[in-house]
Amino acid sequence: MKFRHLAINNVLGNRHQYSAFFFSSVFAVMIFFIYAAFILHPDVRGGKIIGGEAVAIGMIGCECIIVIFSFFFVLYSFSAFLKSRKKEFALFLLFGTTKGQLRRMVLYENMLICLLSLGVGIGFGMLFSKLFFMIISEIISLDNPLRFYFPKTAILITAGGYMALFLVITMLAIRKAIKQEIIELMQASRQPKLPPRFSIWLVLLSIICLGSGYVLAYTMTPGNMLFIMLPVIALVVIGTYGLFTQSSVALLKGLQSNKSIHYKRTNMIIISQMIFKMKDNARILFLVSVLCxxxxxASGTLNVFMNGSKEQLIDHAPQTFGFVETGLHAHNVVDPEDVRRILKEDGLELDYELQLVGLTVQAELPAINRELTAMLVSESDYNIQAARVKKRDQVKVAPGQAWFVYPYREMKKELVSKGEQISMKMNGKPLQLQMLGQKSGAISKPYGASGYLFVLNDQDYKELSAILPDELKTVAYGFELKKWESALKTGQKIEQLVPAHYKNAFESRVDSYHMFMQIASLTFFIAIFISILFFMASGSLLYFKLFTELQEDRAQLHSLRRIGVTRQEINKIVTVQIAILFFIPCVVGGLHAAFAMKAFYNIFSTNVLVYAGVVLLVYLAMQTVYFLIARRSYLKKVLVE
Incomplete structure (x- = not known):
């Protein structure tokens, strides 16, 4: 039998251990290949796609993440697998195999896995690349979907890169694993494990780190975000590591000393074994918790980005189309009749129409120590429009007083205070008003004078309006549509009527929305693959670690069977142990994510706990499937007589 035949037989014989590692590698190769095929697509490289360069840059970043992930994932998985085969290597050496020959056999095995992963991964990549191109084309609104092509360069880069990656990792791993003497390799699995210990000081440190990180995240605000975000991450990571390496052992030791729990049914066996398993698997559980x-x-953050940004866009542009004119009857920007005609032609239904007339003033605000161009509007006109816009308060104004309205609600600084006297000029004539306070939120396009409003009593406004000529008055127009998201082409038609030097006076919310949605949807689409890759990695690490301890666990369970433990009790012991390994990281990761979501809520005022909860349930469902597969396969192997 030649070495390559021996390597093939070894891979087939250890297919249960290799399966999770193999499928994760296939998925990583497939995603890397598809992204590379898009980046190297002739239409993308030739600049025929608007925004294609930005998309390609984002995918290059994802490629880097995949490569870094693949390196550490393959390195750990392969090192752990070699460690579990020390007895097998000792037998080969005992029968006369040299260490060089043994290294060559392991090299053949790993390169066989590499070639299979590359072949299957690239094959699936070729199969799904056209679908990927079609989805990307739809997201970035291409008139013609990206054409299919044979990506020779992408194949070479993927194959060459991953073969080099596997080769380097294999050489690093086998050099370390196959350097011991025969007796050391033979006794590796027989050496008794020392009872796991813990330090009460490290337990307290892990609790303090986690607690401090949670408190800082819970109290995070936009003002202190930049200063405490990195400390929060560091504290939570350190605390999580200590939680699995120290606190878990301390907790299980505490349960072991509690007789009412420890001596109940099979708890003695479960707790005793879990003390060793938690200590042995501490690093894996830590990594899986962080990945979760x-x-x-990331899912919650993306939801904040998508929903929060849409809400902010609507908040900044209350109407679908808005423009500002100088002159009561002037139509220098665009004639409102033309807008109504185009909306009718395109079959779009109006929700409401805005026409807000105001008086331009130059106001001196001591808070910012500069003069501000603003607009005086009447109490009645303001309240009518405020009632149509979400989250806008009605106002009541007494004679001689005014409310100041700042257009952006995220602005927390008060530019005027209650009772403050503000001096201003209207058409060169001095004017002074007593402030009732400040409101936030635009009710029309915030452009020029219409960006900042002073709301006056109706009678005061009427008297001032009679002084200012109609041609100096400012008029803000707005058209809010019921299904505004689909009005992109309509907005482009209207914008074509606007003269070039008045472009800033016109605003289409739909343009900004579609540009934002392209970026957000593409980010979401790309992030899905990265998240699935991370999920598969976390599940594969647990699955792989489970089977590396198979021989030892099988011997222990057979010993239990000989002293009278039933098959049903063995099933229960194994199920509880595997469930703890699979679901504890989900609980810890979910708790971390909950506090992260609270921090995002404090910063963006957007509640994402429900969305994160849905994502957690999906993650738990997928993890449950992984758990059931692992449990069934493990029980089938471990209970072999």
Whole structure:
């Protein structure tokens, strides 16, 4: 039998251990290949796609993440697998195999896995690349979907890159694993494990780090976000590591000393074994917990980005189309009749129409120590429009007084205070008003004078309006549509009527929305693959670690069977142990993500706990499927007589 035949037989014989590692590698290769095929697509490289360069840059960043992930994932998985085969290597050496030959056999095995992963991954990539191109084309609104092509360069880069990656990792791993003497390799699995210990000081440190990180995240605000975000991450990571390496052992030791729990049914066996398993698997559980927290937090952050940004866009542009004219009857920007005609032609239904007339003033605000161009409007006109816009308060104004309205609600600083006297000039004539306070939120396009409003009593406004000529008055127009998201082409038709030097006076919310949605949807689409890759990695690490301890666990369970433990009790012991390994990281990661979501709520005032909860449930459902597969496969192997 030649070495390559021996390597093939070894891979087939250890297919249960290799399966999770193999499928995760296939998925990583497939995603890397598809992204590379898009980046190297002739239409993208030739600049025929608007925004294609930005999309390609984003995918290059994802490629880097995939490569870094693949390196550490393959390195850990392969090192752990070699460690579990020390007895097998000792037998080969005992029968006369040299260490060089043994290294060559392991090299053949790993390169076989590499070639299979590359072949299957690139094959699936070729199969799904056209679908990927079609989805990307739809997201970035291409008139013609990206054409299919044979990506020779992408194949070479993917194959060459991953073969080099596997080769380097294999050489690093086998050099470390196959350097011991025969007796050391033979006794590796027989050496008794020392009872896991913990330090009460490290337990307290982990609790303090986690608690401090949670408190800081819970109290995070836009003002202190930049200063405490990195400390929060560092504290939570340190605390999580201590939680699995120290606190878990301390907790299980505490349960072991509680007789009412420890001596109940099979708890003695479960707790005793879990003390060793938690200590042995501490690093894996730590990594999986961090991966889970990253996936959930990233999903919630993306939801904040998409929904929060849409709400902010609507808040900044209350009407679908808005423009500002100088002159009561002037139509220098665009004639409102033309807007109504185009809306009718395109079959779009109006929700409401805005026409807000105001008086331009130059106001001196001591808070910012500069003069501000603003607009005086009447109490009645303001309240009518405020009632149509979400989250806008009605106002009541007494003679001689005014409310100041700042257009952006996220602005927390008060530019005027209650009782403050504000001096201003209207057409060169001095004017002074006593402030009732400040309101936030635009009710029309915030452009020029219409960006900042002073709301006056109706009678005061009427008297001032009679002084200012009609040609100096400012008029803000707005058209809010019921299904405004689909009015992109309509907005482009209207904008074509606007003269070039008045472009800033016109605003289409739909343009900004579609540009934002392209970026957000593309980010979401790309992030889905990265999240699935991380999920598969976390599940594969647990699955892989489970089977590396198979021989030892099988011997222990057979010993239990000989002293009278039933098959049903063995099933229960194994199920509880595997469930703890699979679901504890989800609970810890979910808790981390919950505090991260609270921090985002404090910053963006957007509640994402429900969305993060849905993502957590999906993650738990997928993890449950992984758990059931692992449990069934593990029980089938471990209970073999």
């Amino acid at each position: 927290a990253v996936i959930l937090t």
